[in-house]
């Protein structure tokens with residue numbers, strides 16, 4: 001019985017942890033979308049394809065700036081992936097501000 005209770009608590013913890021991670025990530029996407037309302041914002045704006053625990057250079061800059069609407073605005077004129085195109089231009093063009101091979 002005690003093992004079942006511990007497994008239930010562990011399962012609840014895992015589900016809640018994952019949920020809070022997903023909701024935080026959704027809030028981040030919404031922050032970018034709020035600044036760039038005409039853009040389509042997906043997970044790969046901040047995360048490398050297939051690695052949603054990792055951050056690309058844009059994701060790192062957004063995190064360092066405070067993960068908010070103000071953070072998005074603060075790094076809009078930067079070129080996080082150093083490909084010669086600013087973050088704002090890339091987001092609005094549908095290219096990836098964190099991937100220099102995509103501009």
Ligand SMILES: [Ca+2]
Pocket residue numbers: 079080081082083084085086087090096097098103
């Ligand atoms: Ca760029």
